[in-house]
Each structure stands twice: as structure tokens, then as C-alpha cells.
Amino acid sequence: MAIKISSLNKQGVFWNIAVATIAIIVAAPILLILTSVFSPIDDIWRHISSTVLPKYISNSIYLMLGVAFGVSILGITSAWLVTMTKFPAKRVFVWAHMLPMAIPAYLLAYIYTDFLQFSGPVQTFIRSFGLKKQDYFFPEIRSIWGAIFILTLALYPYVYLLARAAFLKQAASPSQAAKCLSANPWRIFFVIALPIARPAIVTGIAIVLMETVSDFGTVDYFAIPTFTTGIYRTWFGMGDKIAAMKLAAILLLFVLALLGLEHSSRKDYKPLRQQATSKPVAYSLLGFRAFLAFMFNFFAIAAGFILPFLLIINMSFHNLGSFKSSFWQYARNSLILASSSSLIIVALAIILAYGLRIKASKFNHIAAQIASLGYAIPGTVIAVAIIMSLGYLGTLMQKIGLGFFFIGTLFSLIYAYTSRFLTVAFRSIQNALTDITDNMDNAAKTLGHGTGSSLFKIHIPLLRNSIYTALIIVFVDVVKELPTTLIIRPFNFDTLAIQIYRLASDERLAESASAALIIVLVGIIPVIFLSRSISNKS
Amino acid sequence: MILRRILLLIFSVFFAFATAQNGEVNVYSARHYDSDIALFKDFSEQTGIKVNLLEGKSDALIERMISEGKNSPADILISADAGRLWRAEQAGLLASLDSEILTTRIAAQFRHPENKWFGLSRRIRIIVYNPNEIAVGEINNYEDLADPKWHGQICVRSSSNIYNQSLLASVIAADGTVKAEEWAKGLVNNLARKPQGGDRDQIKAIAAGECNIAIVNHYYLAKMIDSSDKTQHNAAVNVKVVFPNQSNRGAHVNISGAGISANAKNYDNALKLLEFLVTDAAQAKFAAGNFEYPIVDGIELSDIVENFGEFTADPINVAIYGELNPEAIRIMDRVGWQ
Incomplete structure (x- = not known):
């Protein structure tokens, strides 16, 4: 017996070290940024805080509130409807809600602007009836409302995916019990289903908000001064790296506080003591209700995918000459990068989440939190921080005579993607792990399985859906990723x-429409492929 | 097992990509034009020297060179703006070049005083207007745009754009900080809409009737005139061009330019490439392929650009744009130029 305990302790130490190592390596560039909080206040900093900072803060907050509201309405409602009700074409909607993920937010911004701006086809059509600029009202797409609209459409699938997974996982029994007691569906939704799914939904919103604060493409195109545009302006316009890093660090502290809120929202959450054994009850919607449910889902997908996709097709049809054979090379590069890094990142996320479950030291908890901040840092900023860390590492290795150089290798790219995207995988897997009761681990232990073997025999099979979800999200994120790839990639290597x-x-x-079309198609492939394996199981 | 595979992957990838071949010229470029790639191809065909290309944003490329330090594989840095070259030089990234070809072909105004970087092509920031609403000769100088009579009629892109920052820097250099700030304030008061979009969008906005005046780089107008897209073409041919400040300092000129890395491993071949880029043939390609003004005088312009007419350019050394860039942004922040 004594021998067994010591071997278990050893395993605990193994997980402890594994978690710490991964977290520290991934967190290195983020720590580099965070340390700049302590740099002295300089003249530029004073200029920023007295002129534009208030605007940055208020715009960023409006943007976050708006997007959080938007993705909650779209994501939760659509997840509930396709999971818990029956209405026409529901089976199509189940996977179609993932399609908007395939279109990068910046692309969505370009396309909608082209379509809706004053000189675009819609308003030109309105004016063709003889109206002038001052004769009619049309919402300005290049505004904070426009940015909220674009980011909501681009990001709601994250909430949809996590909420749907949570609704699916819910044991049917509480809802069935409630149904027997003839509670109405609205009541079941608000009183039972929503509270049980809350941690997953909050995780989804947290991911969306991190992506929102780090977004540069959309807000820059719309010329909305936010924290991110401010960081870029300070760094690249005024050439003040320190002040820019300081802004980034403030942003990160803000995000940390937000994640703290997410964490505390879990405290009173008790995982269900059983896995869903039966299919959840599904309400059959009839007549007008079925029509409403259909229209809601249809409009979300139409706005998030169908319309922009058709506009891209139309645009590339008018620019057939822009299709080049080199596109297959780019597509191949994108595919290689996305598939290899999504596998590696999800594997690391599993080790991290499982390791924290086995043995959670305070140090590791904090390290994991910091390591998962990369998603909230504007792309170019984290890219430069990664380059700086790799630069230090390269110099260090050279000093000890290894002559090993990192920047510009695929390894450095995958490292960079890990720093950026580990969060998404880590959070969705950690979230799903909390739903596996400790009894499972204990049973495995009693049967003589070590922590490693129970990870492969019990946890990974149970986590299957969440692992697929994480793979899809990371894959699509890497295909869409721009700033880090741009600066860290090797020579003659384009995506x-x-x-x-x-x-x-x-x-x-x-002319970019043809490349855009292919990027969307490449993004759709794994979405369809993996979503099929998810729904097959359920 | 997994660890061994990962290590194997790391090593194979490392050897596949990080080894710089001797003699090949490695270019970090912030220009994204197909005509540049064609030029590098020509160079390789003529000399047998391979050119490896990494395109990115200039600031990020500069940061990468700083982080790579002595190990940097970059031989040449190409930027689409003088301010960025100034910054790279300030960071000690560029070597002083001793090339008679470069110094004789490129006027002193368009290169670093100690020959650490050289202009390769010129772009002019012009004013365009709707001739149905505004008479010829009503707008002559950048300074005129601050006149309250243009209230609600001007379109310009956001101040985060480097071309606007360099323009304001040139106004600071000419008129002083105080007057430059008054000018920027007047300009912002005259805007027809919140600054947005790119230069082409400003021209489209004139065509759509959203504004009557816009500030744009000349080659965007040329590219729109050349465009097979009817809407773009029609929008562009219906505006009139003003080369500003012709009776005083001249129109604002910015450059695309290049320098050789202080840590270049292939210095000789890199210099060959720079010298190739200022040959008549290469310069003609900058003009024909991308509608820029060549840096070397006497090169034939593209027809469209030729039709814009003759003009006088501001003779100030373009390095000043980099030096005054932070000041320009502060002014933009203060006057609320978004």
C-alpha cells in the first residue's frame, strides 16, 4: 500500500512539472508584456492619458458590452432551439451555425462595408429613386454599432458551440422531471437548463470577449479608437514600445479581472453527478412557433454566412483572373499549419487541464491563467513579444554554444499559435473536465490505473466532443490568423x-475575393467533418 | 514517444527553413506589389542570384530585425515610407553604403545623409475634387483645406494611416507646430464624415456625392482609372487632380526605399540588387507596374500618370517625416482626427 501511495505522489509531481513547464513556456511573451506595467511613466504616456485614453476605454467597454449581449442572444437561443426543440430543417441548422466561424472577422468587415456603405450597392439602389444623402436615413456601418454587428456575427458560434455542448450533456432527468410537473418550456429554460449550462456559456462569452478586445482588423477598418488601435498607434506611430506595452498590460489586467469573474461564477457550480444517459427532451414546435424558430436560425446564418459568402462568390466571379495556381500552395501551407498546430495545441491543453485536475498547486493555477491570456492580446503585439522572447532564447542558446536559431522556423510559428490560441482549447476542455465527477478518477485508481492510463481510458473518451470542438476552433483560428504568421513565418512562405x-x-x-473564397472553403471542411462526428455520437 | 516525435519535428523543420543559403539575397519588404516580385525575378534571371522574400508590416519587420540581432537573415529592408526607414536607421539596423551608382542616380533629398537608406520610387499625396461642385483654382495648397468654406465637404482616411502622418509632418516642417495644429483642426472641422476606409474609398465617396474634396496618394487614383471595374474607373475619371503648393514649397512627396542590414551576410549581392533596382529598366517597372514616380529622372511614366501633368515637389529631405512623426500624431490626437 505504501508503495502505491508513493507512486501516486510521483505521478502528481510529474503532472505538476508538466503543467508548470508548459505554462511558463507559453506565458513567456505574455510575462514580457506584463512586466512593462512597472516601467516609469513617460511623456508620451501623459499625452495619451490626457487626450485619447478616455475614448479608448469607453469605446472598448461599449464594444465588449455590445458583443457580449449580441453573442449571448444569438448563441444561446440558437443552441437551445436546435438542441431542445424540433422544427423544420433543424438538422441542417445544427452544423450550419458553425459556418460563420470560417469567415475571418476582418473579411466580414470588408464585405459588409463594401455592401452597405454610402457608395455601395444597397445605398446606390436607394438613391436610384432620386433620393439624396440628406433625404434618407441609413445606419453607418463604420461605427461602433457596425463593429458590434460584425463581431457578433463572427463570434457567436463560440457561444453556440459551448452552450450546445452543455445542453446536450445535461442529464435529461431534471428537465424530464420538470416536464412531468408540467412546468412550461420557458420556465425550464430559465430555471433549469440555463443555470446548469451557465459555466459553459460564461466560458464562451469570455473567449468571445478576449477575441473582441484583441481585434484590430475590424476596428481599424472602421476607424474606431479602441484600446487596440491605441496600442498600435502608440507603438508604431509614436515609436514608443514601452508606452504601448504598458497599454497592453493594462488591457491584460482588465482581462484577468474578467477571467476572475468567470472563475468565481463557477464556485457555486456543482457538476452533475451523472452523465446524460438519455436524449434530452425535445419540444416539438408547431405552426407559428416553428416558423419563428426557423426564421431566427435562418437569419443568424444568413447574416453570418450565406450573404457574405454569396458576396464573396459574386466578387470572385467578377475577378476570375485573380485565381492563381499559387493559391493551392497557399492553401496547402494554411492546411499544414492549421492541422499540425491544432493537434499540438489541443494535446497541450489536455495535459494542462488534466494536470491541474490531478494536482493543482497555487503556482500552477496562476501560471495557467497567465498562459491563457494570449488570446486577449492584439495579434501584432503578442507577435512582437513572441519574437522578442525567441530572440532572447536564440541569443542564450548561442551563448552556450548551441548556435540554434528559432525565428522564421515552423516551430516558432507553432509556438506563436500556442501562445495565442491555447486558451480556447484549454478553456473548453477544462470546462468539460469539471463535468466528469471525481468518482470516475477514484474508481480508476481503485482498479489500479495510474493517472496517465485513466486519462487515455476514461477522460479522453468522455471528453471526445469537447476535444473535437477545441480542434475545430483552433484549426479555424489558425487558418484565419494573420499578424503572427506575417511576422514570424519563413521566407517565401505565404498562407x-x-x-x-x-x-x-x-x-x-x-482581387482578394478569390483567396477569401478559398480561405472560407478551407475553414468549412473541418467544421463539417468534425461537426458530423460530434452529432453522430449524440 | 510523443516527445521524441515533437523533437524530430522541431529539428526537421529547423533544418528545412532556417538555413540561409550562401549568396542568396534575403529581402524583408513592407511593399506588397506583384510588380516587385517580377523585378526580383528579373534580377535573378540576369545575375543568377536567388532572392528570398518575406513581406510584412514595416514596424513588425523592424522589430524582427532588432530581435534577431546579429543572427538576422535579412540582407535588405524595403519600406513604403521614409519615416520607417528613419526609424530602422535610428535603431542601428542599417549599414552605410558606399555605392557611386546609388549616390549619383538618387538625389540627396531622397536618401539618408550618410547613405544608410535610399529611395526607390516616389509617391505624391494629391488633392482631388469634384469639378461639378468646385471651380478650377479654388484649391491650391494643403493649407487651403482648413478654410471654413469647405465645411462638411472633405473626405480623408484615418489618422492612423502613415501617409497622413507624413503629410502632417511635412506641414509641421514647413509651417511650424502651432500653425500645423491650427491647420489640422481646420481640416477636421471640414470633414464630411468620420475618417474611414482607404484612399480609394475617398475617391468613391466623391463619386457617390458624399464629399467634394479628398486627399489621396496619386497611384491609387491611377490604379482606379486603370481598373477594369466600371464603378472604380468612372469614379476616378470624374475627379480633378491638384498638385498642391505649386507656387510655394511644392507637393508632399514620400518614398518607397531600401537599406542594407548592418548584419547582412550577403552584402555584395544585396548591393547588386539595390543597384539593379535603380537601373532604367527596373525604374520603368516601378512606373509601369505600380503607377509610381521613378526616383531616377528621365524615366518614362505610365500614360495615366503622365496625364496628371507636371508638378513641383517639396524639396525637403524625406528623413524629416520620421523625426516629426510622433509630433504629428500628438497633434492628431489633440485635434481629434480619428
Whole structure:
């Protein structure tokens, strides 16, 4: 018996070290940014805080509130409808809600602006009836409302995915019990289903908000001064790296506080003591209600995917000459990067989440929190921080005679993606792990399985859906990723996202449509493929 | 097992990509034009020297060079703006070049005083207007745009754009900080809409009737005139061009330019490439492929650009744009130029 305990302790130490190592390596660039909080206040900092900082803060907060509201309404409602009710075409909607993920937010911003702006087709059509600028009202797409609209459409699938997974997992019994007691569906939704799904939903919103604060493409295109645009302006306009890092660090502290809220929202949450054994009850919607449910889902997907996709197709149809054979090369590069890094990142996320479950030291908890901040840092800023860390590492290795150099290798790219995207995978897996009761671990222990073998025999099979979800999200994120790829990639190595950036930066939007079309198609493949394996199981 | 695989992957990837071949020229470029790639191809065909290209944003490329330090594989840095070259030089990234070809072909105004970077092509920030609403000769100088009579009629992109920052820097250099701030304030008061979009969007906005005046880089107008897209073409041919400040300092010129890295491993071949880029043939490609003004005089312009007419350019050394860039942004922040 004594031998067994000591071997278990050893395993605990193993997980402890594994978690600490991963977290510290991933967190290195983030720590680099955080340390700048302590740098002295300089003149530029004074200029910023007395002129534009209040605007940055208020705009960022409005943006976050708006997007949080938008994705909650779209994500939760659609997840509830397709999971817990029956209405026409529901089976299509189940996977179609993931499609908007395939379109990068910046692309969505370009397309909608082109479509809705004053000189675009919609308003030109309105004016063709003889109206002038001052004769009619049309909402300005390049506004904070426009940015909320774009980011909501681009990001609601995150909440949808996590909420749906949570609704699916819910044991049917509480809802069934409630149904027997003839509680109405609204009551069941608000009193039972929503509270049980809350941690997953909060995780989804946290991910969305991190992506919102780090978004640069949309807010820059719309010229909305937010924290992110401020960081870029300070760094690249005024050439003050320290002040910019300081702004980024403030943003991170804010995000940390937000994540603290998320964490505390879990405290009173008790995981269900059983896995869902039966299918959840599904309410059959009839007549007008079925019509409403159909329309809600249809409009979300139409606005988030169908319309922009058709506009891209239309645009690339008018620019057939812009299809080049080199696109297959770019698509191949995007695919290689996305598949290899999504596998690695999800594997690391599993080790991290499981390791924290086995043995959670305070140090590791904090390290994991910091390591998962990368998602909230504007792309170019984290990219530069990564380059700086790799630069230090390279110099260090050279000093000890290894002559090993990192920047510009695929390894450095995957490392960078890990720093950026580990959060998404880590949070969705950690969230799902809390739903596996400790009894499972204990049973495995009693049967003589070590922590490693119970991870493979018990946890990973139970986590299957969440692992697939994490793989989809990371894969699509890497395909869409621009700033980090742009600065860390090797020579003569372009991806689809980079091709779009090249053309868009020369304001050749129409010509970039063909690359955009392919990026969306590449993004759709895993979405369909993996969502099938998720729904097959359920 | 997994660890061994990961290590194997790391090593194979490392050897596949990080080894710089001797003699090949490695270019970090912030220009994203297909015509540049064609130029590098020409160079390789003529000399047998391979060119490896990494495109990115200039600031990020500069940061990468700083982080890579002595190990940097970059031989040449190309930027689409003089201010960024100034910044790279300030960071000690660029070597002083001793090339008679470069110094004789490129006017002193368009290169670093100690020859650490050189202009390759010129772009002019012009004013365009709707001739149906505004008479010829009503707008002559950048300074005129602050006149309250243009209230609600001007379109310009956001102040985060480097071309606007350099323009304001040139106004500071010419008129002083106080007057430059008054000018920026007047300009902002005259805007027809919140600054947004790119330069082409400003021209489209004139066509759509949203504003009557816009500030844009000349080659965007040329590219729109050349465009097969009817809407773009029509919008562009219906505006009139003003080369500003012709009776005084001249129109604001910015450059695309390049320098050789202080840590270049292939210095000789890099210099060959720079010298190739200022040959008549290469310069003609900058003009024909991208509608820029060549840095070397006497090169044939594209027809469209030729039609814009003759103009006098501001003779100030473009390095000043980099130096005054932070000041320009402060002014923009203060006057609320978004």
C-alpha cells in the first residue's frame, strides 16, 4: 500500500512539472508584456492619458458590452432551439451555425462595408429613386454599432458551440422531471437548463470577449479608437514600445479581472453527478412557433454566412483572373499549419487541464491563467513579444554554444499559435473536465490505473466532443490568423490569410475575393467533418 | 514517444527553413506589389542570384530585425515610407553604403545623409475634387483645406494611416507646430464624415456625392482609372487632380526605399540588387507596374500618370517625416482626427 501511495505522489509531481513547464513556456511573451506595467511613466504616456485614453476605454467597454449581449442572444437561443426543440430543417441548422466561424472577422468587415456603405450597392439602389444623402436615413456601418454587428456575427458560434455542448450533456432527468410537473418550456429554460449550462456559456462569452478586445482588423477598418488601435498607434506611430506595452498590460489586467469573474461564477457550480444517459427532451414546435424558430436560425446564418459568402462568390466571379495556381500552395501551407498546430495545441491543453485536475498547486493555477491570456492580446503585439522572447532564447542558446536559431522556423510559428490560441482549447476542455465527477478518477485508481492510463481510458473518451470542438476552433483560428504568421513565418512562405492581407493592403479588395473564397472553403471542411462526428455520437 | 516525435519535428523543420543559403539575397519588404516580385525575378534571371522574400508590416519587420540581432537573415529592408526607414536607421539596423551608382542616380533629398537608406520610387499625396461642385483654382495648397468654406465637404482616411502622418509632418516642417495644429483642426472641422476606409474609398465617396474634396496618394487614383471595374474607373475619371503648393514649397512627396542590414551576410549581392533596382529598366517597372514616380529622372511614366501633368515637389529631405512623426500624431490626437 505504501508503495502505491508513493507512486501516486510521483505521478502528481510529474503532472505538476508538466503543467508548470508548459505554462511558463507559453506565458513567456505574455510575462514580457506584463512586466512593462512597472516601467516609469513617460511623456508620451501623459499625452495619451490626457487626450485619447478616455475614448479608448469607453469605446472598448461599449464594444465588449455590445458583443457580449449580441453573442449571448444569438448563441444561446440558437443552441437551445436546435438542441431542445424540433422544427423544420433543424438538422441542417445544427452544423450550419458553425459556418460563420470560417469567415475571418476582418473579411466580414470588408464585405459588409463594401455592401452597405454610402457608395455601395444597397445605398446606390436607394438613391436610384432620386433620393439624396440628406433625404434618407441609413445606419453607418463604420461605427461602433457596425463593429458590434460584425463581431457578433463572427463570434457567436463560440457561444453556440459551448452552450450546445452543455445542453446536450445535461442529464435529461431534471428537465424530464420538470416536464412531468408540467412546468412550461420557458420556465425550464430559465430555471433549469440555463443555470446548469451557465459555466459553459460564461466560458464562451469570455473567449468571445478576449477575441473582441484583441481585434484590430475590424476596428481599424472602421476607424474606431479602441484600446487596440491605441496600442498600435502608440507603438508604431509614436515609436514608443514601452508606452504601448504598458497599454497592453493594462488591457491584460482588465482581462484577468474578467477571467476572475468567470472563475468565481463557477464556485457555486456543482457538476452533475451523472452523465446524460438519455436524449434530452425535445419540444416539438408547431405552426407559428416553428416558423419563428426557423426564421431566427435562418437569419443568424444568413447574416453570418450565406450573404457574405454569396458576396464573396459574386466578387470572385467578377475577378476570375485573380485565381492563381499559387493559391493551392497557399492553401496547402494554411492546411499544414492549421492541422499540425491544432493537434499540438489541443494535446497541450489536455495535459494542462488534466494536470491541474490531478494536482493543482497555487503556482500552477496562476501560471495557467497567465498562459491563457494570449488570446486577449492584439495579434501584432503578442507577435512582437513572441519574437522578442525567441530572440532572447536564440541569443542564450548561442551563448552556450548551441548556435540554434528559432525565428522564421515552423516551430516558432507553432509556438506563436500556442501562445495565442491555447486558451480556447484549454478553456473548453477544462470546462468539460469539471463535468466528469471525481468518482470516475477514484474508481480508476481503485482498479489500479495510474493517472496517465485513466486519462487515455476514461477522460479522453468522455471528453471526445469537447476535444473535437477545441480542434475545430483552433484549426479555424489558425487558418484565419494573420499578424503572427506575417511576422514570424519563413521566407517565401505565404498562407491564404497573408494573400488576402497583401491584396487588401493595396486596396485591391475585389482581387482578394478569390483567396477569401478559398480561405472560407478551407475553414468549412473541418467544421463539417468534425461537426458530423460530434452529432453522430449524440 | 510523443516527445521524441515533437523533437524530430522541431529539428526537421529547423533544418528545412532556417538555413540561409550562401549568396542568396534575403529581402524583408513592407511593399506588397506583384510588380516587385517580377523585378526580383528579373534580377535573378540576369545575375543568377536567388532572392528570398518575406513581406510584412514595416514596424513588425523592424522589430524582427532588432530581435534577431546579429543572427538576422535579412540582407535588405524595403519600406513604403521614409519615416520607417528613419526609424530602422535610428535603431542601428542599417549599414552605410558606399555605392557611386546609388549616390549619383538618387538625389540627396531622397536618401539618408550618410547613405544608410535610399529611395526607390516616389509617391505624391494629391488633392482631388469634384469639378461639378468646385471651380478650377479654388484649391491650391494643403493649407487651403482648413478654410471654413469647405465645411462638411472633405473626405480623408484615418489618422492612423502613415501617409497622413507624413503629410502632417511635412506641414509641421514647413509651417511650424502651432500653425500645423491650427491647420489640422481646420481640416477636421471640414470633414464630411468620420475618417474611414482607404484612399480609394475617398475617391468613391466623391463619386457617390458624399464629399467634394479628398486627399489621396496619386497611384491609387491611377490604379482606379486603370481598373477594369466600371464603378472604380468612372469614379476616378470624374475627379480633378491638384498638385498642391505649386507656387510655394511644392507637393508632399514620400518614398518607397531600401537599406542594407548592418548584419547582412550577403552584402555584395544585396548591393547588386539595390543597384539593379535603380537601373532604367527596373525604374520603368516601378512606373509601369505600380503607377509610381521613378526616383531616377528621365524615366518614362505610365500614360495615366503622365496625364496628371507636371508638378513641383517639396524639396525637403524625406528623413524629416520620421523625426516629426510622433509630433504629428500628438497633434492628431489633440485635434481629434480619428
